[in-house]
Structure formats: C-alpha cells, structure tokens
Amino acid sequence: MRIDPALVSKVAVLAALELSDAERDAMAGQLTRIVEHFEALRELPESLLAGDSAALPTPLRADVARDGSPGALVEANAPAFAHGHFVVPRVVTRD
C-alpha cells in the first residue's frame, strides 16, 4: 500500500514526533517501499496461520511492592526535579 505524506503526518502525531515537510515526504517514500515489500505476508493462506499467535508467551512475576522512591542518581539524571518530583511544563493547555 502507498503511505502518503498525510498518513505519515497522522502517525507522527501518534508517535509524538514532529517532521519537517522534507522529512515527511522522504519518510512517505521510504515507508511505502518498505511496506510494499512486507505485503508478502498477505500472500500466506489463512489456514497456515491458525493456532497460537504469540511465539513466546510473556511470563509474569509476582506483584510485589517495592520501594519506588528515587535515589540520588535518579534525581541527578532528571532534566528538572524538585521536592521529590519530576518537574514538567503546565499540563492543561490549549495545545
């Protein structure tokens, strides 16, 4: 299928990425070529695909509470940190 620049823009919003017009157009061409190659997956008969869809089931561990308080290095790695919290810009905006 063709991935046009409008679809790239839509996906970029979902991925929280901002692309220039040139980046968007280049991505549209590259992703179209890649996805067209991947269309080979559609040629497999459905009868072959029955059965488990997950090759590797995800193991689960016990839900055990642990101390999640940030250590000194967690604070040191944060772009902005105050009073035991990560600082971010105002969340409720018109953006």
Add this chain to the structure above:
Amino acid sequence: MTEASPAELLEGPFTALADAVSTGRVTARAVAEESLARARKAQEAFGAFLSTNAEETLREADGVDRRVRTGERLPLAGVPLAVKDNINVAGRPSTAGSKILAGFVSPDHATCVARLVNAGAVVVGKTNCDEFGMGSSNENSAYGPVRNPWNPARVPGGSSGGSAAAVAARAVPLAIGTDTGGSVRQPASFCGLVGWKPTYGRVSRYGLIAFASSFDQAGALTRSVDEAARAFAVMAGADPKDSTALATPVPDVLAALLAGAGGRRIGLLAEASSAEGGLHADVKASFEEAAKTLRAAGAAVTMVSVPRVALAVPVYYLTATAEASSNLARFDGVRYGARKGDVSLAALYRETRSQGFGPEVKRRILLGTFALSAGYHDAYYGRAQKVRALLARDFTAAFRDVDAILCPTSPEPAFALGAKTDDPLAMYLADVFTVPASLAGIPAVSVPSGFSRDGLPIGMQFIGPGDSEPLLFALARVLEDASGALARRAPGAVS
C-alpha cells in the same frame, strides 16, 4: 615466577590473561593500563568507544588485584571488558548512541555486567553502537560511525559495531553487546569474531536499554569459541529483576566444548542455498567449505528447509518496530536525558523526541506506530505475529530432522561505509539470516569460517533449539579449528 607482559596477554586468549592475574604474574592494573591505551588508539582509528574513564577502570582493576590477593578465585580475573553503550554500567554514561540520552549516568549495573564484574572483569569503556541498537552497519550512531579494523573503508556491522571493532582491534579480549535481530552475530561475522545470542531469557535483560523486549538479548564478542563459551557461562542465569529470565538450570557449555561434530545431524539452510538466498560468491564458497568440514568431522549433513525464513525480515521489522514504538515512548524529556521545548507538556514531548532521535530511530518508530495503528493493526502487526508463530513451528519441525542448522551469518562480507545508507530496505534485507533465530527465541552462534578474496572475514552461524548452546559452541569449535581464522590478526589491530 616469570612476569607476564600485558601487551602479550592482550594478544592471547583471556583465559591465559586471567590465569596470569590470578597467579600474580601480572596485575590487573597493568593489564588495564595497557587496555586503556589500546582503547584510545581504537577510538582514534575506528571510533570504537563512546566513553572511557581511566580513573574508574584502574580503581576497579585495583579491586580485582585485592580480591586475588585474598585468595578469591575469579574466572575472569583482570579481563578487560568493553560494554555496548546501551547496557548500563553503574556510574558511567549510557547514551545508546543517541543524543536523547546525552548526559545520562547509569544508576546501577545491568545484571550481565554485574556477573562479569563479579567474575573479575574490568570495564575499560562503553562502545559505540547504532542508536538504540537500530542498524546493521553502525552508521546510525549520533556520535559518528565505527570503522572495521580489517578494512577501515568497510563497516564493522551493527548494531554492536563498536564492541566488535574493540575486540578485533585487540583493545579488549571481551566485549558485550545486545542482539535484537542479529546485532551481536552480524558484527562478529564482519569483524572475524565469535558472537552469540542465547536462548531467549537465558541472559537477563535487566539493565539493557530496551529496543524490542521480546527479542532483545545480551551476548558476547570474543576472538575464540572457548572464550565465547566462558563468557556465556558467566553471563547466563536466572534474575529476579527480569521476569523473562529463565529459572531453569543453565546448560554446561564448557563440559562439551570439545565434543566435535561426530554423529551430529546438521541441516544446511535450504533457503540460504537457493538463488533467492542472494549469497556473495565468497560467502557461498565458505558455506560449502563449512559443510565439507562438518562432513569430514563425522556429521551427517543434509539440506533442511525453514520455509518462512523468506518472510522473516518483514515479520521482524513489523513486530520489532512495533515494540520499539512502545519502548521508546519513555524518552520524552521528563525523567532523564535531553529536554527541548517548554511551552507545554505536549510540545516538550514532541520537541525532545524530534530533536533527540536520529533518522533511523524515527523511521522505525513511525513504521511500528503505523503497524499498531487503528485500521492497520490486523493487516500488519497482527499478521506478523501469526507468521512469527508459524516460523517458530517451522524451526520445531526442522529440529525433528536435524540437531542444528547452518547458514551464513550475513549474505555478504562487510560492505563499504555509505553503501546502504540511502536504502533502508536494502539494509533490512541484509538481516535475512540473523532475524529468524531472534523471532523464534532460539540460540545462535556466529563463528569465523574463512575470508573473502579481498581479505574480509566471513562468518557462519549455527542455530539450534532452545538450550542447545553446548552443541552450538562445540560445532562452532569444529569450524574454528578448520578455518584457521583464529591465527589471523586484523591489519588495523592496535598495539
């Protein structure tokens, strides 16, 4: 007692080096000093390292010397270790080759690093890599490409290209990397090294910067099979910090290392032998030579088909990128790394990510987000998951007829820098022989099998069922002995 030369020890197997440190013939500090000097040269010549910290390395080496003096037995006493920069080492930067993690300092060791350090290894530096492990040539690092010590005009492979170059350049005898779709095995092949990826879960993923969690595994790069197996023996094991780490006993890879290939059933991957395999003539010749070697060693060599190998690249690049789009959502400028934009939270996310990620990472995030998005999920991600399961069943069926499968690690030897950078699909398609084992969660070992006519290393890969690492290392040893590759030194190796 004769004193041992650090320079000579770095030219030989790390078992001899560890023995010399353990018996007091050389100090871990002297070895670390020599390795640090070589790492600087490997950085200048090949761009292999992203960071070193001589003071910290020497402090660790002194710690090893103290442990040796107290009589502690350390299998890796004083062995210099290079760590791919997407694996955490406490107190050192981890950029994963990305600008978005500039300035990040790891709060603790990855479990595989902790195990190696506990066994006496000394971290010399963090190695260059494709950004977040996304690449097959190490040209996607935000900090510049890595060059191949066998020919600096060629790529070292990726994404663990810095780790491969560091070992091939003889700066360190042991490096670790991550292998999501071949990122240890393919650079090992390009740089004339042994590289392995374990059965999924055999080595803890704790402390690895996640790319695609159902694929990511840590592995090691060494010059010899013996060293590869010893690294596996140290790195493998259960870990409460990784719920996907296997709790079953670790197979003993050292006991059977010299078992040979006699009586073993080896399947040559039919899809690699066919015209569609697209093998470089020298790789094809090496593949045929490897089959002869195994037959001469007493193996029953036949052809075996794993039909869905032909679809492995599409399946891998849909499922792994889907996982990446989720895993890399955490890089948003809030908790660590670079931050751009402060008008609003949404703008902070967008600007941080848009300025912090490189082109290949953006491409894969977009591809994965597309594959998961409403209207396309079933046709792409959902279908790819079903074919992934089918491929795993193909392998199960193949392993009823053969004990292990042999195929080239890569269809071609190391290619020139820039040869594929404008064609992402061509770069992806070169992963055709490494991604199948990743999709099935089964182990694989790449071993040098010979050289191309222009002197570039060629690697062959043994793939086996889960927990078959002892067999794979023993088979790799047979090819290693026959190829004579171990005796050759990369022309660019430092001293």
